[in-house]
Amino acid sequence: MNTKGFSIDREHIWHPYASMHNPPPVCDVHHTDGTHIVLQNGQRLIDGISSWWCASFGYQRQEIVEAIREQAAEMAHVMFGGLTHEPAQQCAEALLALLPDSLRHIFYADSGSIAVECAMKMALQYQISQGKTTRTRIVALRGGYHGDTIGAMSVSDPCGMHQIFSGVLPRQFFVEQPSCRFDAPWDEKSFAPMAEMLHSHSQEIAAVILEPIFQGANGMWFYHPQYLRNLRKTCNDLGIVLIFDEIATGFWRTGRLFAMEYANVVPDILCLGKTLTGGNITFACAIASTQIAEPIPTLLHGPTYMANPLACAAACASLKILQSADWGKEVARIEAKLRQTLAPCRQCPNVADVRILGAVGVLDVRHLPTAETLQKIVLKTGVWLRPEEHFIYTMPPFITRDDELERIARAMEMLAYA
Numbered sequence: 001m002n003t004k005g006f007s008i009d010r011e012h013i014w015h016p017y018a019s020m021h022n023p024p025p026v027c028d029v030h031h032t033d034g035t036h037i038v039l040q041n042g043q044r045l046i047d048g049i050s051s052w053w054c055a056s057f058g059y060q061r062q063e064i065v066e067a068i069r070e071q072a073a074e075m076a077h078v079m080f081g082g083l084t085h086e087p088a089q090q091c092a093e094a095l096l097a098l099l100p101d102s103l104r105h106i107f108y109a110d111s112g113s114i115a116v117e118c119a120m121k122m123a124l125q126y127q128i129s130q131g132k133t134t135r136t137r138i139v140a141l142r143g144g145y146h147g148d149t150i151g152a153m154s155v156s157d158p159c160g161m162h163q164i165f166s167g168v169l170p171r172q173f174f175v176e177q178p179s180c181r182f183d184a185p186w187d188e189k190s191f192a193p194m195a196e197m198l199h200s201h202s203q204e205i206a207a208v209i210l211e212p213i214f215q216g217a218n219g220m221w222f223y224h225p226q227y228l229r230n231l232r233k234t235c236n237d238l239g240i241v242l243i244f245d246e247i248a249t250g251f252w253r254t255g256r257l258f259a260m261e262y263a264n265v266v267p268d269i270l271c272l273g274k275t276l277t278g279g280n281i282t283f284a285c286a287i288a289s290t291q292i293a294e295p296i297p298t299l300l301h302g303p304t305y306m307a308n309p310l311a312c313a314a315a316c317a318s319l320k321i322l323q324s325a326d327w328g329k330e331v332a333r334i335e336a337k338l339r340q341t342l343a344p345c346r347q348c349p350n351v352a353d354v355r356i357l358g359a360v361g362v363l364d365v366r367h368l369p370t371a372e373t374l375q376k377i378v379l380k381t382g383v384w385l386r387p388e389e390h391f392i393y394t395m396p397p398f399i400t401r402d403d404e405l406e407r408i409a410r411a412m413e414m415l416a417y418a
C-alpha cells in the first residue's frame with residue numbers, strides 16, 4: 001500500500017456517500033484487466049459489479065483504449081456551441097442505428113444525472129410549448145433512482161436523502177413501486193395507483209420518469225412488462241410525456257438490448273449512460289422523439305464539456321463491441337449460472353428474497369454486514385462487491401466466466417451469513 005497517498009486520501013478526498021471525519025475503509029487500486037481489479041499489493045479481485053454497472057464488456061478493451069488514445073492525439077475537446085466534430089456525428093450514427101425509429105434527437109450529457117436533468121427540461125419545455133404552463137410536476141416511482149443532482153434526486157425514492165433536503169427539492173408526485181413481479185401473472189391492480197395518480201392530477205403533470213423493468217440502486221426490483229404498456233397508453237391519453245431511464249438497464253444488462261423491449265413500448269424521451277463508454281469515461285445522453293423535440297424553441301442546457309470527443313470516441317468503440325458479439329447469449333448464460341449458484345442462498349435466514357434477471361443477481365437481505373466486515377470478506381474471497389441499502393447483488397461484466405460467477409455467488413452467500 002502506498003502510505004503517503006493513502007493518508008492524503010483519508011484526510012483530503014471525499015468518497016461516494018462517505019464521511020470525512022470517519023472515512024470508511026477503501027482498497028487501493030493499481031490497475032484493471034478483463035474481469036479484474038488489481039490492488040497495489042498485487043491482489044486480484046473479480047469485479048462482481050462492473051464498477052457500478054458500467055464496465056459491462058470488461059476492463060482494458062483494446063478497441064476502446066486505442067480509440068481514446070487516437071482521439072486524444074488529434075483533439076481532446078472543443079466547445080460544442082457553434083462547433084461540431086466527427087466523433088459526435090459517428091456516435092449519433094451508432095446510437096440511431098440501435099434505437100427505435102421514433103427516438104431521433106440526441107442531447108449529449110456529462111453524466112447520467114445530467115441526462116436525467118436534460119430529459120426533465122425537455123419534458124417541461126415541451127409542455128410550455130403546448131401552452132400547458134400548469135404542467136410543472138414529474139411523477140416518479142418509489143424505489144426508483146435517477147441520480148444525485150437536485151432535480152434527479154427530486155424524482156428518486158424519497159428515502160434518507162430527501163429528508164435532509166426537504167424544503168430544497170422540487171416537490172414531485174410519487175407512486176408506489178409496481179407490485180407485480182416480472183415473472184408473475186399480470187395483476188391489473190398493480191397499475192391502479194399509477195392510473196389514479198395520472199388521472200387525478202393530469203393538469204399538473206408534465207412527465208412520468210421511471211426505470212423500465214428493473215429498478216436499480218434504490219429498489220433492485222424487477223416488475224411486469226404490462227405495467228409499461230398500461231403506462232404508455234395512459235400517458236398518450238392524458239398528454240403526459242413518458243421518460244425511460246435506461247442508464248442502468250440499457251445495453252443488454254437485463255437480457256434485452258434495452259429493457260423496454262420486454263414490453264415493446266417506446267418512451268418519448270430515453271436516457272442512456274453507464275455502459276455507453278464501456279466504463280471508461282463519464283458520458284450519457286437524453287434522446288427525444290421528434291414530437292417532443294420539434295416544438296421546443298431553444299433547449300436550455302449546454303454544459304462546458306458537451307459532446308466531449310474523447311467520450312464520443314470511447315462510446316463509438318464501445319458501441320462497436322456491442323455490435324460485434326452475441327451479448328444476449330452471454331447474458332442468458334450468466335442468468336442461468338446465477339439462478340443455479342444463488343439458489344442455496346434461499347436457505348440463509350438473513351435472505352428474504354432472491355431475484356435474478358439477465359446479468360443481475362440480487363439477495364434481498366434483512367441486514368447488511370458492516371463496512372469493515374465487507375472489506376474483510378472481499379479480500380478473503382477475492383471478489384469485489386458493494387452491497388447497498390438491504391441488497392447484496394452482482395452485476396458482473398458480460399465476459400465473466402462460469403467459474404468466476406461461481407466465486408461471486410459464494411462471496412455473496414458469505415456476506416449474507418456475515
Ligand SMILES: *Cc1c(COP(=O)(O)O)cnc(C)c1O
Nearest residue numbers: 111112113145146147216247248
Ligand atoms: C447511475 C444511474 C443514474 C446516474 O448516473 P450518474 O452517471 O451516476 O450521474 C441515473 N439513473 C440510473 C437508473 C442510474 O442507474
